[in-house]
Amino acid sequence: MDEHEVLVRRFEADRPRLRAVAYRMLGSLTEADDALQESWLQLSRTGVDGVGNVSGWLTTIVGRVCLNLLRARRSRPEAPHAVVPEPIVDPPDGVDPEHQVLLADAVGLALLVVLDTLAPAERLAFVLHDMFDVPFDEIAPIVGRSPAAARQLASRARRRVQAAPQPDSDVVRQREAVDAFLAAARDGDLDALVAVLDPEVELRASTAGAAGVQVLRGAREVAGAALAFATRVPYARPALVNGTAGLVVDGHVSTVIGFTVVGGRIAALDILNGRRSLGG
DSSP: OOHHHHHHHHHHHHHHHHHHHHHHHHSOHHHHHHHHHHHHHHHHHHOOTTOSOHHHHHHHHHHHHHHHHHHHHHTSTTOSOOSOOOOOBOOTTOOOHHHHHHTTTTOOHHHHHHHTTSOHHHHHHHIIIIIHOOOHHHHHHHHTSOHHHHHHHHHHHHHHHHHSOOOOOOHHHHHHHHHHHHHHHHHTOHHHHHHHEEEEEEEEEEETTOOOOEEEESHHHHHHHHHTTGGGGGGEEEEEETTEEEEEEOSSSOEEEEEEEETTEEEEEEEEETOOOSOO
8 A cells, every 4th residue: 555545545534523623614514625625635745754643633734724714704705604504404314424423512503603703713723622622732833823822712712602592402392493483484474483583583594605695683574584485385394404403495496494493482594595415
């Protein structure tokens, strides 16, 4: 087995974990795969001669690539919320090992939305340390800071994450709220829709591969938009979206809707039209 083949096998063995890192960093499976491709190109040029911890080194390379992508995203006019986080829809026959890696640590859409509000260096420090146990002395050179400064970045990010409303963890309770939403939309019942929505609910909608997000806020505004959904209710089927209750709406172009349920009410809807997702 030549050196190149050994390198390929090592990278492929680490790919599920590296993809999970990139997905948390970028909130997009498409961009995560692009980051892994760029990381492989860099690795194939440099090799791993003299590297003691190859898995750690691969994480460092992916982290740097993702950090550069996040910084480039922030420089675009539509930043910081260029797209709705790309959902992961569980396949009909259950969760496979790749899903288990991607969705460990309850990386729901609500968390990805919060992560998207962080500065790129804060996001990297939080993701690598809090989700993947990477020590700060390894994170520091990626962000160009001291280990103490990297620790502060992660601490600031952690406070933002912890300050966000915590979604209900019971999938049955989540599904009850989603079913009530569907029934009210089907019946054209505005009052019932308002009742199942949090007063400060936010609806975020985007199209896969397109820049820009349409945002609606407030129960009345979102309920009004949901009434237009009535004609598509027959084509909606329940699905687990990033491990929580959601919907896939089949049609000429599939739509995925992720719901964030807090205190039995829908606090956020993330809608991705024409999605590319793992499974489903």
